[in-house]
């Protein structure tokens with residue numbers, strides 16, 4: 001008997017049966033644009049081997065103007081068909097099924113040739129779209145059908161028509177972006193015409209026995225979004241037009257509400273999909289922040305959906321389903337929803353990967369091959385860099401001893417997990433613990449390692465991490481409550497209601513969040529929705545409260561400072577920085593750049609800002625002024641003449657984050 005009877009039950013679609021209820025949601029990998037089709041095929045084949053029920057590819061443009069950016073992958077030519085055929089063949093050989101997503105970005109396309117129902121620029125693109133005329137609309141519909149026909153010729157089992165997230169189809173549906181007065185605009189019947197025609201025309205060319213998933217925007221999360229009645233009406237029409245499955249999209253890209261970040265509660269939006277159950281007779285898929293088989297099982301058991309879409313969790317662990325099936329859920333590398341190596345990379349034009357799984361999208365170039373000459377390896381430091389290095393080296397057949405001076409593994413991750421909204425980091429530390437155990441790494445905690453202890457190992461890897469930088473501000477010893485971020489996260493008592501935070505990097509932001517938050521809204525879906533002004537779409541158009549966000553009052557008054565004159569938080573994650581900045585602003589945190597720290601006095605911190613001296617009264621001052629590499633052991637090895645490799649924060653402290661640490665640990669261990 002499986003632990004996940006709903007999740008692992010097959011789904012009969014009439015002409016084909018899915019082996020379970022998991023859908024690997026569409027993700028852009030960046031591999032297609034590099035023309036590396038062997039790598040694309042391996043990426044998807046790896047996920048098919050891991051047992052996923054149905055894979056959906058990254059969005060493929062039906063024509064150049066609809067590509068998310070110039071040169072975005074599509075399916076325009078016979079050569080494209082041959083390339084895609086390599087992918088479908090490999091997936092089928094692994095026993096999987098795969099559908100190709102057709103994505104026309106409309107006004108979100110990052111190029112001057114973009115098109116839309118009306119010439120209204122989006123807030124997230126510099127390009128004003130050209131309004132389509134009647135012939136232009138006909139061309140767009142025909143291009144969807146042609147793309148679907150080519151997808152079928154390339155061996156796909158189906159297509160997903162991307163109708164959510166604010167892309168072209170969505171742009172037709174709401175008056176926010178559709179101001180037309182012809183048969184494609186005005187009444188809802190007219191605005192719905194475009195998606196219905198697309199589905200009808202696609203069905204007409206692909207025949208009956210081909211999966212058509214339609215991804216509907218269940219909740220737009222933008223002003224003047226669809227009403228719930230409109231969403232249901234559209235869903236029924238889409239079913240009638242020939243869709244096989246209805247998938248859930250949550251929020252437009254321009255929405256000012258987080259929908260997939262770490263701080264979004266798990267399964268936060270499944271109630272919206274649940275409302276759709278019974279309105280249509282085709283299977284309905286739910287989505288967003290579902291990253292564990294138990295969460296997926298509960299969602300299905302609760303009748304919220306017929307299937308669960310997970311995207312990033314399959315980057316983190318291609319064997320998600322196989323491990324769930326084998327009763328080994330604790331071995332699944334958890335997607336912590338950080339976006340750091342996936343979406344942040346995508347939006348920076350870099351290859352997608354995964355913070356917890358550096359092999360994602362590197363299946364062909366980062367391989368963990370069994371060693372032919374096992375070595376005795378010492379890894380010092382069991383933070384993310386050291387733990388990953390130890391696990392990969394041991395997995396390859398080396399004999400690894402992993403040391404840490406602390407009595408627990410995880411290093412800085414143990415601090416990150418204390419921050420409200422970063423609870424997923426608990427799972428990451430647990431996963432490292434499990435991996436160390438199953439690979440039988442010799443773990444020695446609470447050990448102060450000396451250079452002499454390392455003299456006899458064949459390989460030494462130093463991952464001793466970082467120490468906080470002392471900003472050396474005049475008078476810092478005169479104030480009774482100058483503390484470091486480590487003191488705060490180790491739950492040292494915080495004196496008084498007024499706090500000044502020195503340093504507005506990732507940790508300064510995290511600490512500020514910690515200081516203003518009483519109870520983490522991430523652990524309470526209703527509180528979180530209230531905080532961001534999300535309501536039931538049955539009540540408010542687009543699911544946005546007319547009263548806006550309504551966070552809990554801040555637990556303290558916080559001022560966050562940096563010396564650089566730029567906007568604080570500018571260098572945070574590309575796709576998550578705005579969430580951190582908005583969350584703190586909603587809590588009244590004052591953020592100031594361009595300051596000079598003059599002196600700390602018993603009353604607070606004296607700064608100069610725009611040539612004016614100001615005293616910031618403070619009961620507590622928190623130092624978050626970055627890190628320095630902890631290299632004392634490395635230096636001692638140097639003196640002793642013992643060769644070593646150095647990774648993580650001990651190597652480079654600036655811009656240190658878990659993504660680089662884990663990646664470096666894996667790569668070093670893959671080559672020893």
Ligand code: NAP
Nearest residue numbers: 471503504505506507508562563564624625626655656657
């Ligand atoms: P950081 O991002 O490098 O920020 C250090 C801060 O200290 C900056 O605001 C810097 O700004 C200030 N600073 C540097 N030298 C100083 C000095 N001598 N005196 C006073 N202020 C000084 O480092 P961090 O905040 O410690 O974070 C470490 C890393 O962890 C980050 O780079 C990040 O990658 C990762 N992290 C990421 C997140 C995330 O949200 N993704 C969250 C937490 C941590 P000025 O020089 O302008 O004053």
Ligand code: SF4
Nearest residue numbers: 335338339342354355
């Ligand atoms: Fe998940 Fe972060 Fe990996 Fe992206 S990078 S898949 S969000 S763990």
